[in-house]
Amino acid sequence: MSGSRIDAVLARARARLERLDPPTAAAAVADGALLVDIRPAAQRGAEGGIPGALIIERNVLEWRLDPTSDARLPQATGDDIKVIIICSEGYTSSLAAASLQDLGLRHATDVVGGFRAWERSGLPTITHSSKDHHLQ
Numbered sequence: 001m002s003g004s005r006i007d008a009v010l011a012r013a014r015a016r017l018e019r020l021d022p023p024t025a026a027a028a029v030a031d032g033a034l035l036v037d038i039r040p041a042a043q044r045g046a047e048g049g050i051p052g053a054l055i056i057e058r059n060v061l062e063w064r065l066d067p068t069s070d071a072r073l074p075q076a077t078g079d080d081i082k083v084i085i086i087c088s089e090g091y092t093s094s095l096a097a098a099s100l101q102d103l104g105l106r107h108a109t110d111v112v113g114g115f116r117a118w119e120r121s122g123l124p125t126i127t128h129s130s131k132d133h134h135l136q
Helices: 005-015 022-030 041-047 058-065 092-102 114-120
Strands: 034-037 083-086
Touching: 005 092, 022 034, 022 083, 022 114, 041 114, 058 092, 083 092, 083 114
Parallel strands: 034 083
Antiparallel strands: none
């Protein structure tokens, strides 16, 4: 890392996460964890998506998953939900997962390497032309 302030913030965020590699994340989703894709629509359109992932763009993530928020999604049932955040490469997702932990979602984490690593692992993906289940 270059020693920038954001690199330090990222390192602190990751130090408290139990980050998951893509196969482990997929297994956790099969066991009931929520996989949340925070990439912007244009990026999902260019790269593809993951079947069954909740689409919550980064700018509204905390409001949608905070169980005490009036803007929460039905899936935000309490602090014990297991949330796995995925972005394109696994940087933004680390910061987002740490933010969810700050809200009290102690099981929030992210996917090492993001969508690109998920795809390289041979896990299921969908193309941009597939139906995008946009939950905001």
